Amino acid sequence: MKKIDRLFVNICSNNVSDSKSFYTKLFDFDVQFDSDWFVHLVSKGEKLELGIIDRNSDLVPEQYRDNPQGFYLTFVVVDVDAIFEAASQENLEILAKPENTFYGQRRMLLKDPSGALVDISSPTVHLDE
Numbered sequence: 001m002k003k004i005d006r007l008f009v010n011i012c013s014n015n016v017s018d019s020k021s022f023y024t025k026l027f028d029f030d031v032q033f034d035s036d037w038f039v040h041l042v043s044k045g046e047k048l049e050l051g052i053i054d055r056n057s058d059l060v061p062e063q064y065r066d067n068p069q070g071f072y073l074t075f076v077v078v079d080v081d082a083i084f085e086a087a088s089q090e091n092l093e094i095l096a097k098p099e100n101t102f103y104g105q106r107r108m109l110l111k112d113p114s115g116a117l118v119d120i121s122s123p124t125v126h127l128d129e
Contacts, residue, residue, distance in 0.1 A: 006049065008048075008049035008050060008051055009050060009051065009073065010051035010052070010053050011050070011051065011052050011053070011068075011073075011112070011114050011116055012053055012054075012055035012060055012064065012065060012068070012114060013052050013053065013054065013055060013113060013114035014054075014055060014113070014114065015113055015114075016036065016037065016038070016039055016052050016053070016054050018113040019039070019052045019112060019113045019114055020034070020039045020041070020052055022090075022092065022112050022113050023041055023050060023052070023112075024041065025086060025090055026083055026086055026087060026090075026092075026120075027043070027075060027077075028043055028044045029041035029042065029043055029044075029048075029050065030042055030043075030044060036054070037053065037054040037057050038051065038052065038053045038054070038057070039051070039052040052114075055114070067114070067115035068114065068115055068116045068117075071117075072116065072117035072118065072119050073112075073116060073117070073118050073119065074118075074119040074120075074121060075118065075119070075120050075121070076121050076122070076123070077120060077121070077122055078122060079122055080098050080106045080107065080108055080120050080121060080122040081098055081106070081122075083108070083120050084097065084098050084108050084120075087108075087110055092110055092111075093110060093111040094108065094109070094110055095109040095110060095111055095117070096108055096109040100124055104123060104124050104125035105121040105122065105123060105124060106121065106122045106123075106124050107119060107120070107121045107122075108120050108121075
């Protein structure tokens with residue numbers, strides 16, 4: 001078996017500071033490392049990590065510097081409506097307001113400062129019910 005020790009996503013951003021602000025204002029991330037070219041965020045329980053890197057950094061191959069496509073980030077939270085209120089107050093780009101889905105989630109969509117699609121969901125049906 002091939003053991004995985006960690007997995008985290010690095011978001012390529014045109015503005016590392018704006019992206020850091022987006023994720024720390026909406027979610028319980030602490031900044032573990034902060035520079036002008038890279039920020040490393042860790043959740044308060046230290047289970048989740050997110051990196052934000054300047055898309056023009058030499059560490060990012062040129063062919064991967066374009067806006068992201070073909071994937072999106074999903075954050076499962078306790079109260080999607082609270083995130084919606086915070087996003088509204090911050091004037092963030094809301095693509096879809098919270099709505100209940102057929103598969104038991106309340107879901108909203110945001111666009112982060114790097115152009116990534118961010119899905120934020122809360123369960124409306126619990127498996128133990």
